[in-house]
Amino acid sequence: MRDFHNDEAFDMRPTALAQVSFLADPAGQESEPFVTDVVAGLAASPKRLPPKYFYDSAGSDLFERITALPEYYPTRCELRTLKEHAADIAAIIPSGAALIEFGSGSSRKTRTLLGAARKLAAYVPVDISVEFLDRQVANLQREYPAMVILPVAADFSESFDLPEAVSVLPRAGFFPGSTIGNLEPQEAAAFLRQAGRILGAGAVFVIGVDLIKDEKILYDAYNDAEGVTAQFNRNLLVRMNRELGANFDLASFEHQAFYNRAQHRIEMHLSSRKRQWVQVCGTNVEFRAGETIHTENSYKYAIETFQQLACSAGWTPLAAWTDSDNYFSVHVLTL
Numbered sequence: 001m002r003d004f005h006n007d008e009a010f011d012m013r014p015t016a017l018a019q020v021s022f023l024a025d026p027a028g029q030e031s032e033p034f035v036t037d038v039v040a041g042l043a044a045s046p047k048r049l050p051p052k053y054f055y056d057s058a059g060s061d062l063f064e065r066i067t068a069l070p071e072y073y074p075t076r077c078e079l080r081t082l083k084e085h086a087a088d089i090a091a092i093i094p095s096g097a098a099l100i101e102f103g104s105g106s107s108r109k110t111r112t113l114l115g116a117a118r119k120l121a122a123y124v125p126v127d128i129s130v131e132f133l134d135r136q137v138a139n140l141q142r143e144y145p146a147m148v149i150l151p152v153a154a155d156f157s158e159s160f161d162l163p164e165a166v167s168v169l170p171r172a173g174f175f176p177g178s179t180i181g182n183l184e185p186q187e188a189a190a191f192l193r194q195a196g197r198i199l200g201a202g203a204v205f206v207i208g209v210d211l212i213k214d215e216k217i218l219y220d221a222y223n224d225a226e227g228v229t230a231q232f233n234r235n236l237l238v239r240m241n242r243e244l245g246a247n248f249d250l251a252s253f254e255h256q257a258f259y260n261r262a263q264h265r266i267e268m269h270l271s272s273r274k275r276q277w278v279q280v281c282g283t284n285v286e287f288r289a290g291e292t293i294h295t296e297n298s299y300k301y302a303i304e305t306f307q308q309l310a311c312s313a314g315w316t317p318l319a320a321w322t323d324s325d326n327y328f329s330v331h332v333l334t335l
């Protein structure tokens with residue numbers, strides 16, 4: 001196995017982030033899938049938009065602010081659990097492996113693994129938020145100068161290629177933040193199957209999954225007193241105004257987040273305060289007073305339910321750890 005850490009002649013670091021072609025290009029042109037999804041989502045009944053569009057650069061910054069809020073327990077609980085079990089996780093990641101992270105964001109939680117799993121050959125953060133990914137990789141490379149970091153700007157719900165250099169390495173997957181909870185359960189199973197194809201037989205996969213719990217704790221986590229989650233939700237309107245030439249009046253849409261007990265999920269919506277028409281992509285879209293755009297689901301699981309889902313997608317559960325409050329779980333799966 002080559003020692004990529006010390007092999008200066010074998011520099012795998014990319015010079016550009018190329019794979020996401022649909023975000024606004026330098027000439028400010030519209031991005032195709034965003035247009036298609038917005039047109040279809042606002043024509044649907046009820047209106048809905050995929051949560052992946054929250055994450056432009058401003059949306060990613062807002063999400064980072066959310067993770068520091070007193071009401072937002074997931075980040076604290078998951079970090080605590082990862083720190084507690086960092087040595088266990090490091091022990092099951094093969095020496096010389098590439099760590100592939102789906103939806104890497106600030107890579108804050110990854111640092112607990114990078115410190116423990118010293119024999120990693122490469123770290124591959126995959127994220128849709130191109131400019132934010134670029135910034136985070138620069139920070140991480142300064143902190144870990146010897147680490148080979150190979151960012152991939154891609155939508156993980158579509159098929160995408162890993163960097164060529166990783167194809168010869170054993171792979172471990174990391175998917176923290178309960179981002180999997182933003183997918184419908186059948187989408188989550190499809191994602192797990194696709195991740196299995198990307199990571200390969202014998203891979204381990206570490207996944208953070210939020211747990212079903214007291215509804216007040218769940219409600220507060222998505223209705224913070226400072227209103228940062230509301231700003232994050234409305235950022236979708238800001239983004240449509242800027243990138244698609246829409247004319248949403250931000251003040252006339254209200255942030256709503258509530259727990260849907262039957263479906264075990266938090267739902268986030270933007271609710272129209274009045275009857276109004278909005279110009280989006282050359283179309284006049286009507287909103288009734290109180291009509292909403294459903295912007296995000298965040299599914300909450302029981303440990304066993306998530307393990308069953310993973311099994312249905314071909315994975316075998318190896319371990320599941322929780323924090324001391326039983327708020328959040330970290331699963332280790334193998335293929």
Ligand SMILES: C[S@@+](CC[C@H](N)C(=O)[O-])C[C@H]1O[C@@H](n2cnc3c(N)ncnc32)[C@H](O)[C@@H]1O
Binds near residue numbers: 105126
């Ligand atoms: C809930 S945040 C979690 C961030 C980080 N992993 C953490 O645990 O704090 C979701 C992350 O996934 C990224 N993301 C969301 N949907 C994505 C998609 N379809 N493809 C790639 N990245 C996506 C977002 O840009 C964001 O960084």
